Amino acid sequence: xxxxxxxxxxxxxxxxxxxxxxxxxxxxxxxxxxxxxxxxxxxxxxxxxxxxxxxxxxxxxxxxxxxxxxxxxxxxxxxxxxxxxxxxxxxxxxxxxxxxxxxxxxxxxxxxxxxxxxxxxxxxxxxxxxxxxxxxxxxxxxxxxxxxxxxxxxxxxxxxxxxxxxxxxxxxxxxxxxxxxxxxxxxxxxxxxxxxxxxxxxxxxxxxxxxxxxxxxxxxxxxxxxxxxxxxxxxxxxxxxxxxxxxxxxxxxxxxxxxxxxxxxxxxxxxxxxxxxxxxxxxxxxxxxxxxxxxxxxxxxxxxxxx
Amino acid sequence: xxxxxxxxxxxxxxxxxxxxxxxxxxxxxxxxxxxxxxxxxxxxxxxxxxxxxxxxxxxxxxxxxxxxxxxxxxxxxxxxxxxxxxx
Numbered sequence: 001x002x003x004x005x006x007x008x009x010x011x012x013x014x015x016x017x018x019x020x021x022x023x024x025x026x027x028x029x030x031x032x033x034x035x036x037x038x039x040x041x042x043x044x045x046x047x048x049x050x051x052x053x054x055x056x057x058x059x060x061x062x063x064x065x066x067x068x069x070x071x072x073x074x075x076x077x078x079x080x081x082x083x084x085x086x087x088x089x090x091x092x093x094x095x096x097x098x099x100x101x102x103x104x105x106x107x108x109x110x111x112x113x114x115x116x117x118x119x120x121x122x123x124x125x126x127x128x129x130x131x132x133x134x135x136x137x138x139x140x141x142x143x144x145x146x147x148x149x150x151x152x153x154x155x156x157x158x159x160x161x162x163x164x165x166x167x168x169x170x171x172x173x174x175x176x177x178x179x180x181x182x183x184x185x186x187x188x189x190x191x192x193x194x195x196x197x198x199x200x201x202x203x204x205x206x207x208x209x210x211x212x213x214x215x216x217x218x219x220x221x222x223x224x225x226x227x228x229x230x231x232x233x234x235x236x237x238x239x240x241x242x243x244x245x246x247x248x249x250x251x252x253x254x255x256x257x258x259x260x261x262x263x264x265x266x267x268x269x270x271x272x273x274x275x276x277x278x279x280x281x282x283x284x285x286x287x288x289x290x291x292x293x294x295x296x297x298x299x300x301x302x303x304x305x306x307x
Numbered sequence: 308x309x310x311x312x313x314x315x316x317x318x319x320x321x322x323x324x325x326x327x328x329x330x331x332x333x334x335x336x337x338x339x340x341x342x343x344x345x346x347x348x349x350x351x352x353x354x355x356x357x358x359x360x361x362x363x364x365x366x367x368x369x370x371x372x373x374x375x376x377x378x379x380x381x382x383x384x385x386x387x388x389x390x391x392x393x394x
């Protein structure tokens with residue numbers, strides 16, 4: 001079944017036609033990988049890549065991470081062959097490029113259901129990661145996010161997006177702000193994660209760190225990657241900092257005291273602590289627990305108060 | 308499956324292999340490999356398995372192996388044969 005809330009800080013692209021990269025998938029420490037049959041594969045090698053990817057998936061059924069396959073767009077002649085070949089290898093999900101409107105996601109949903117019936121899998125086994133990568137895709141993404149129960153996150157494809165706007169992608173990324181916000185809003189409104197675009201220059205670690213810090217502040221929960229060297233930087237940015245954890249724990253102590261005194265608001269070093277501050281602190285603590293940084297039992301009664 | 312023309316699949320990158328196939332009167336498999344001494348018989352097993360699976364009996368197969376694992380050998384063989392049999 002589709003697991004919506006697993007950790008997806010880093011989703012690494014692996015070219016579908018390179019055995020040397022595919023067989024490293026078990027050792028990459030990304031949260032997930034996306035085997036790419038689309039842009040990383042030239043038109044003349046589409047058949048070879050999907051056969052290789054299928055054989056890889058069948059040969060390596062025990063995986064330490066989530067595996068998506070990026071198929072070719074449903075508007076191409078390759079997409080149906082991609083699905084027919086790779087789905088028997090039981091990837092966790094499909095990254096759908098050019099998810100410009102809800103209809104294209106619904107079409108994929110229907111196809112996946114057919115394959116699940118044919119393969120004897122539970123309906124809903126395959127998840128969908130729609131990629132928003134054009135102006136029309138951004139405009140429609142609020143509805144696209146709600147097009148299927150299989151969707152686990154919305155992904156942003158900034159390279160194709162800037163191409164569709166006929167603009168340059170810059171290192172600082174101001175040109176992406178509007179699209180990124182729309183995608184975060186659409187994802188959060190639908191209860192989904194938001195996965196930011198790749199940062200293409202694998203040698204520019206500072207640029208990657210700045211870009212990741214920016215999208216974390218905007219609300220993205222993870223990033224697509226082009227190179228395994230980028231994994232650690234992104235994990236580090238998404239890992240809660242010690243001062244954030246300390247602050248969150250202080251907030252919890254403060255609100256506990258407030259509840260004991262019969263109020264829902266209290267001051268912590270001159271700053272107001274009330275329900276939204278507590279919710280954010282709880283999220284930081286949950287993340288820190290998930291990262292194994294602290295051991296902490298959160299109680300809903302402390303977070304939300306007694307009824 | 309009938310092999311009607313020459314075709315190839317794969318690359319010369321590490322962990323991959325290059326497969327050439329062409330029409331022939333009988334089955335002929337020629338293997339070059341960086342690990343030929345240790346693994347030629349295993350590579351041949353994989354190649355023959357794909358030939359059986361696709362019912363190909365008359366073909367010349369030339370393989371340049373760069374240390375590919377079984378799944379890649381089978382994938383490149385299958386792709387080359389399908390390319391060589393396309394109408």
